[in-house]
Amino acid sequence: MFEVKILGTGCANCNNTQILIEKVCADNDISIDLEKIEDMDTIIDYGIMSTPGVLIDGKIAHAGGVPDAKTVLGWFKSKCCPTDDNCC
Numbered sequence: 001m002f003e004v005k006i007l008g009t010g011c012a013n014c015n016n017t018q019i020l021i022e023k024v025c026a027d028n029d030i031s032i033d034l035e036k037i038e039d040m041d042t043i044i045d046y047g048i049m050s051t052p053g054v055l056i057d058g059k060i061a062h063a064g065g066v067p068d069a070k071t072v073l074g075w076f077k078s079k080c081c082p083t084d085d086n087c088c
Contacts, residue, residue: 001031002076007043007053008036014052016066021054024072 008014050064061075
């Protein structure tokens with residue numbers, strides 16, 4: 001299971017990023033524990049200056065703008081199966 005944190009103030013891009021991550025993970029049977037962080041001081045403490053920010057297992061995967069589905073899937077595939085493009 002991946003620990004995923006969405007960092008953002010609740011804007012449309014932040015909400016759309018969360019929805020996209022949830023959909024990509026559901027469609028690909030990827031288990032996540034998702035947390036939404038909206039406190040700006042906490043977001044800055046993570047080093048995110050442009051929202052939405054995404055952390056996966058404590059590492060910054062994305063900052064600023066809504067990623068596409070292929071990019072989101074790539075974040076997880078690179079962690080669970082770096083040598084097998086068909087594993088998830």
